[in-house]
Amino acid sequence: MDFTSAPVSQAVPTEASLQHATASLIASLPDEGLGFEHIKKHILNDISPGFTGSSRCPNYYAYTTGGVTDPALFADWVASTYDQNVQVHLPRDTVATTLEATTLRLLQQLLSLNEGEFPGRTFTTGATASNVLGIALGREFVVAEAGRRKTPPINTSVAELGVLEACFQAGVTDIQVLATLPHSSLYKAASAAGIGRGSIRMIPLSDKEPWRFNMEALAKHLSGEAASIISISAGEVSCGRFATNGAELAQIRRLADQYGAWVHVDGAFGLQALVLPHTEAYKALNDGVSSLHLADSLAGDAHKLLNVPHDCGFFFTRALDLQQTVFKNPGAAYLSTTAVSIPSPLNIGIENSRRFRALPVYASLVAHGRLWYRDLLERQITLARRVGSYILDSTTYELLPNDNVNQIYMVVLFRARSESLNAQLVSRLNASKQLSISGLPWKGQPAARIAVGNWRVDVDRDFGVIVKALEAAAAFPSK
Numbered sequence: 001m002d003f004t005s006a007p008v009s010q011a012v013p014t015e016a017s018l019q020h021a022t023a024s025l026i027a028s029l030p031d032e033g034l035g036f037e038h039i040k041k042h043i044l045n046d047i048s049p050g051f052t053g054s055s056r057c058p059n060y061y062a063y064t065t066g067g068v069t070d071p072a073l074f075a076d077w078v079a080s081t082y083d084q085n086v087q088v089h090l091p092r093d094t095v096a097t098t099l100e101a102t103t104l105r106l107l108q109q110l111l112s113l114n115e116g117e118f119p120g121r122t123f124t125t126g127a128t129a130s131n132v133l134g135i136a137l138g139r140e141f142v143v144a145e146a147g148r149r150k151t152p153p154i155n156t157s158v159a160e161l162g163v164l165e166a167c168f169q170a171g172v173t174d175i176q177v178l179a180t181l182p183h184s185s186l187y188k189a190a191s192a193a194g195i196g197r198g199s200i201r202m203i204p205l206s207d208k209e210p211w212r213f214n215m216e217a218l219a220k221h222l223s224g225e226a227a228s229i230i231s232i233s234a235g236e237v238s239c240g241r242f243a244t245n246g247a248e249l250a251q252i253r254r255l256a257d258q259y260g261a262w263v264h265v266d267g268a269f270g271l272q273a274l275v276l277p278h279t280e281a282y283k284a285l286n287d288g289v290s291s292l293h294l295a296d297s298l299a300g301d302a303h304k305l306l307n308v309p310h311d312c313g314f315f316f317t318r319a320l321d322l323q324q325t326v327f328k329n330p331g332a333a334y335l336s337t338t339a340v341s342i343p344s345p346l347n348i349g350i351e352n353s354r355r356f357r358a359l360p361v362y363a364s365l366v367a368h369g370r371l372w373y374r375d376l377l378e379r380q381i382t383l384a385r386r387v388g389s390y391i392l393d394s395t396t397y398e399l400l401p402n403d404n405v406n407q408i409y410m411v412v413l414f415r416a417r418s419e420s421l422n423a424q425l426v427s428r429l430n431a432s433k434q435l436s437i438s439g440l441p442w443k444g445q446p447a448a449r450i451a452v453g454n455w456r457v458d459v460d461r462d463f464g465v466i467v468k469a470l471e472a473a474a475a476f477p478s479k
């Protein structure tokens, strides 16, 4: 029986394990239960060998998953055992909401964000949910702001009246989300928030650097009739690059204030770059995150680079009042709370009843500390850059976007120069099942992406594993 988080070498299960796991599933509900002992054996012996090694295998580089640190794993068991419902702040009944509030502050300290500037903070299920919060707050703000800017000014609220009525009152006929290469979840957020996937408009700098904003075009879009939310990809999902540098973000802040726009940052894994030291090696990364504190809302993921279990994301905003306007859970006298220092979680996010996600984050942050997280990210970047250098020197592979290795964060994007090799690249790289790499399109062509997110990273060992896979894929006879 294996309840530990001991590392494994399989990044994905063998075909046989997967088939066995699938065939073993009990698909008709037993009248008489099979018992706890039975289900334990079933899960450990039959089912879990059919899981990916996303957490336990250091060479799982698909998506951006991260692993689970030992303190986080321990705390997650405790969270399940005590099953606290972090819904209402009841400081005389449980320390849970106080711990959650404390943990959100620790997280802001890790990211060098000023606690006073971002009083709106909550844990979410992930960056997708955090993007929904950001877009929902942005929608509330830009429509209300359009109303305030009318002559004569009017007060209106989407949260109270709905999108149709509030937009009608404010004279808003179009809400747009201005972005560059947004994560797919931003489209979901736009749909869920009632402004529509079609409201997302791409403002790329150029074909060469589509993840950056064309600042002139952005200013032009903002000056038009539409009410605008600006969404900044701080850590573009495919290539890991940052949409803005510090000067551009400062300019975006000025433009947003001028035109009544909302600035949201999707920093699912990019926000973590705020832990890096300010050195020449990280100049591009430092600059990519240097002014993110000027945004109105920030979306982050804890189950990625923070290495706590799924699911856990976080959301910060300057506008706690707006957050409560949008997510207020009205009425329900039995849910009321007299304490004002910690806002009731049920008034600042999507859920009412919630899992005690804060405990694993608290455990990992306190057990490891700031410098451990900094060192971890530096090792992840070092591995990514060493792989980047190898690819840059290679005649078989091509680094994407094809520039300076010092721009690389913890994501390496590349393709094979030969079209026939490139077509089979990801399946060949993953053939040994000792590592897992994602395939995705880049500028219309297949590409491969390595995202280094696990805390078990070991630069020398893992570089060897990756190079072995790159060499084996290249040596495979082409057909």
Ligand SMILES: *Cc1c(COP(=O)(O)O)cnc(C)c1O
Residues within 6 Å of the ligand: 064, 125, 126, 127, 128, 129, 183, 185, 235, 236, 237, 266, 267, 268, 269, 301, 313
């Ligand atoms: C992963 C990711 C998301 C979505 O996060 P989930 O944790 O899957 O909800 C959003 N944006 C970016 C940039 C991401 O990398």
